[in-house]
Structure formats: C-alpha cells, structure tokens
Amino acid sequence: MMSSIQTFASRFRRDEDGNATIEFAFYFTVFFLILTAGVEIAYMNLRHSMLERSVDLVVRDIRLSTGDVPSFAEARNKICEEAAILEDCENNLRLEMVEVDPRNFWTIDPNPDCRNAEEEPRPVRNFTPGTDNALMLIRACLKYKPMMPTTGLGKELYKDSDGYAQLMVTSAFVQEPR
Template identity: 25%
Template sequence: MARILSKFARDKDGVAAIEFAILAPAFFALMAAIFEITYFIFVNTTAQRAVENVIYEIRTGYIYEQFAASGNPPPEQYIKKEICKNASIPNCLDTIKLSMEKYDGNYNSYDRTDETKVFDGGVPGILMRLEAQIQVPSVVFGNAIFGKENMEVTAGLTFMTEPY
C-alpha cells in the first residue's frame, strides 16, 4: 500500500488540469464582472452625452424653434426620442423617464415636469435641470453585482437657457 501511495505522490500527470479546474470559475467570474462593469460605464457615458446633446438644443432654442409654429413647448415624447436616438441603448424608449426642474434666482426649485410632462424652457435666462433615468438590461452578473436585474442609468445636467 505504501508503494502505491508513493507512486501516486510522485506522478505529476494532470496537475495543470486540476489547477485549471480550481481557478477557472474564479477567472471567468472576474472576466464577466469586468465586462459587466465596463458595459455599465459605457452605457452611462453614452446616456450622459445624449442628454448633453439634447440640452444643447434646448439651451440654444433650437428645439423650441421647431415647435414655435404650434405655440407649444416640445412634448416629452420628442425629447425622449432625441435622447434615445443619440444614446443607442436597448429598449430606451420603453424605459426612459424624464424630469425637468426650473429654479428661481435663489436656486430654489419652483417647477417640476414630473407631474405636468411639459418641457417649457423657452424663456431665456432660466436655470434648469434635465434628468433622464434609463433602465438598461444586465448582461451577465448584474443581479449579483448591482443587486438588480436591470441597471438604472441616470444622466442629467443643470443649465441656463441663452438669450436667443
């Protein structure tokens, strides 16, 4: 019996396979987590840039000029489409929520669009904040990393409309 055990202890065949079997799950989990976090950062950056593009159009009055003939501010759906067109996020139009706040001279919020759904910022010199919240489906381990099946990306910017 001792002879069999000493032969078994000297034999090195299959050591690499055993080490791989022990380390592979941790390695693949780490790679998937890196991919998931990188994807989240990409989506967050893309959404922020899309909101910034729409805010530029609001701030300079370009969006309001398109709706000037009707005399109404742009509808919420139009701003959502513009953000989602630039963001390239899956199911963006289905999951995006917008809110716009106006501030007075003392930086106190006095008007929120959460209830009204009207994006009226066509008056120059008003301090405003546009915020978009988008649900993004998780790719691999979102539930384990973030505690949710979908990741929520929030992109927003505070700006002052220009005198156009």
C-alpha cells in the same frame, strides 16, 4: 486487503499526473470572473457615456431653441435616437425636468423612481419646459439588463425584482431668452 489500500494510497500521493489541470481549473475560474467583470464595466461605461452624450445634445437643442420648447415625447425620442446602442430606450427611459430658483437652490429628489419596462407607462415624473433665463435641471434615468447578471460585477449591481439595473444622468442649463 489493507496492504493493497496502503499501496494504492502511497502511489496516489507520489503520482503528479493531472497537477496542471487542477491549477488551470482554479486560475481559469479567477481569470474568467475578472474578464466578465471587465466586459460588464466596459459595456456599462459605454451605455452611460452614450446616454450622457445624448442628453447633452438634447439639452443643447432645448437651450438654444428660442421659442420652440420640445414636449416630453420629442425630448425622449431625440435622446433615444442619439444614443443608438441603448436597447428598448423608449420604454425604459424616464425623464424629469424642473425649473429651480438659483437664489433658493434645491435639487431634484436624489432617489429617482426609474420606471420598469413591465410597469404601467408613466414616463415622466415632472417635465416643465421653463421660461426665459430660467435655470433648469434635467435627469434621465434608464433601466437596462446587465449583460452577465450572475457573474462578476453584474451580480453586485443593485437590480430591481425583474433584474433591471439603472443608469442616471443629470444636467443643468439656462433657458435662453425667446
């Protein structure tokens, strides 16, 4: 009995069949995690750049529209229309626009209270259209679900209790005279 176990163990140690399978399993796992992190970063960067571009286009319209100040709903709809790839933008976008004094500068609260899709609608924290030659700060905060929330970068993102991560874009402009 003991000699058959020793013979089997000796043969098992010398046999190299399946060696490549074990290496493949280890390397494939590592490469797959790197690949998913890369895809998540690319998609997150695409979302952020589209949100930033759409906010810049809307800010340009607000800045140059003399006498026609858009409401919050109009600004949000324009942002969501320009950023076509953002899923459920109207429900997950929160805007904040405030007038600041350039001689006594203060900034928007650094901790945004982005809204969650399942909360009561409160899409705006503060939205002041501004007066002639006023320095305005606008911040857009978008909640989104990561593509792969359990692997790679998606696992490391700060998410709320419902699994939403957030993107923030801030812009400043001077309201043109009317």
